[in-house]
Each structure stands twice: as structure tokens, then as C-alpha cells.
Amino acid sequence: MFIYFHNKKNIYYKTKGNGISMVFLHGFMESLEIWNYIYDIFSKKYKVLSIDLPGHGKSFLEKKDSSTTTMEEVADTIKFLLQKENIEKAVFIGHSMGGYIALALAEEYPEIFLGLCLLHSTAESDTKEKKNNRIRSIKFAIDHYPLFVSTSINKLFDPNQLSSFQKELKFLKRIAISTPIHSVISFLRGMSIRKDRRFLLKRTKFPKLYMAGIYDLILPAKKLREEAKSGYNSYFIDVPTGHMGPIENPQKIVKVLESFMETIKNQDS
Numbered sequence: 001m002f003i004y005f006h007n008k009k010n011i012y013y014k015t016k017g018n019g020i021s022m023v024f025l026h027g028f029m030e031s032l033e034i035w036n037y038i039y040d041i042f043s044k045k046y047k048v049l050s051i052d053l054p055g056h057g058k059s060f061l062e063k064k065d066s067s068t069t070t071m072e073e074v075a076d077t078i079k080f081l082l083q084k085e086n087i088e089k090a091v092f093i094g095h096s097m098g099g100y101i102a103l104a105l106a107e108e109y110p111e112i113f114l115g116l117c118l119l120h121s122t123a124e125s126d127t128k129e130k131k132n133n134r135i136r137s138i139k140f141a142i143d144h145y146p147l148f149v150s151t152s153i154n155k156l157f158d159p160n161q162l163s164s165f166q167k168e169l170k171f172l173k174r175i176a177i178s179t180p181i182h183s184v185i186s187f188l189r190g191m192s193i194r195k196d197r198r199f200l201l202k203r204t205k206f207p208k209l210y211m212a213g214i215y216d217l218i219l220p221a222k223k224l225r226e227e228a229k230s231g232y233n234s235y236f237i238d239v240p241t242g243h244m245g246p247i248e249n250p251q252k253i254v255k256v257l258e259s260f261m262e263t264i265k266n267q268d269s
Helices: 032-041 071-084 097-108 128-143 145-154 157-177 181-192 199-203 221-229 251-266
Strands: 003-004 009-016 021-024 049-053 090-095 113-119 207-213 234-239
Touching: 009 032, 021 071, 021 097, 021 128, 032 049, 032 157, 049 071, 071 181, 090 097, 090 181, 090 251, 097 113, 097 181, 097 199, 113 251, 128 145, 128 181, 128 221, 145 251, 181 251, 207 221, 207 251, 221 234, 234 251
Parallel strands: 021 049, 021 090, 090 113, 113 207, 207 234
Antiparallel strands: 003 009, 009 049
16 A cells, blocks of 8 residues: 655555556545455456545545646546556546546546446536536535435435445445545536547547446436447446446456456457
């Protein structure tokens, strides 16, 4: 486990294993802890890098409440971290917001990508309605932060199985409530203004995998399937989860990623 200092921001991460590099980027109000099971599995065969994004987990974000953290800013930090770890090429797995950051990185540095998995994520920018919802969420978070966290986390799981995920809900809420409110506000603003990067699906040659949750209330699988169809060398698979596949069904996520890694290795040979 390491702490990396870049532009006065301490970025906490852990890395383990050898071979092809895999970089795991978590989502909004999460931490690298969501990858624990998956990290342990893949670090036996590959070099795995799991990162607490700025302002999340144990990583620091030196921002004021009125600021905005863009996906490009975070992508820049990730790039410096890769250089520090001497990682020239990698497969990136981005969960939700982590996918937005990976796409920002892919636009600027496509040559470092061996592959990209958008796990419950999209290359599309926010709709006007979604932007308005994020702005409204800022006031909700400021006025009622614990309730904001609880409501937000509940929506991430398969609504039909919510009662079965009490341990997982508690785990994720613990991580979310520890996220500083200034980080939450800053990233809500950043996500609302993020660029539409669907053009990258056709422009980039590396393999791209969309993994969508059948019961996802945030990003419907049907919409993501259509988005994936527009890409070059793009694949789509749905999994029986909500928006939190890495926690709801990590075993299934591992199986899909194992197949994706084999696809990448075969294309590279």
C-alpha cells in the first residue's frame, strides 16, 4: 500500500502482482475497498493497481465547497501515478464515475490503453435533467448529508434484493459517509459538466467492454447496449445486478473480466 503525492494532493493506492497491468477506478462516494474481492483474485495473475480517487477513501482533495473537480483533472492525476509505477499500458476498469475518468484519460492518452471496461458506466454526457438533478443533490447533501448518503446508496442496489444486501449496504454507506462533503459537491459539479465521449467508441481501436446491470436504476442496460453497438471493437454483457456489481455479485464480475482479459491477450498476440 502506498501514498503518492502529486500537486499537494495525497493519492492513496495499492498495487500487487505481475504481468499485464489492470487499473481499477471506483465510482462516486466509493473507495478502492469496493474492489477487495476482485483485487485479490486478479492480483494472482496480473499486476493490479487500485486507487482511492481524490477526495475519496484515504485520498485528499484540496478544494473548497464552491469548486469543481473535472474528470480531466482526475485523469491527469491517474496518468502521473501510472508513470510513477512505470505502467506504460494497462487495462482500465471504471465503475460508474470511474468510467467517466477512464474515458477522459483515453481521449488524451489512448496509446496507454490495452482495453477498457465500462462497468455500470457510460460515455454519454449528462442530459439536462440529469444535470439539474445533480445540482439539486448538492443542496440536499448540504442540508441533510446522512439522509443524502442513505438515499443515494439504496438506489444503487437491485431493488428486488435490497433486504438481502443489508451487510453490503452498511459497508457502502460507511464508505460514503466518510467522503468529505466538499468532495461530494466538487465531484457532483464535475460530473454534471463532463464531456460527451461517445466519439471515442469509434475512434479507439482497443477492446471496450460494457457491463450493465439488468436491475440498474441509474443506467439502464437497454440504453447501454445501444451505446455499445455504436463502437468499434466493443462488447456488451448484462449481469444480474443493480448498479453495484462489484459488491452485489463480485464472482460474476470476475468471470466476465476474466473472459475480457483473455480477449485482450488473444488480440494482442
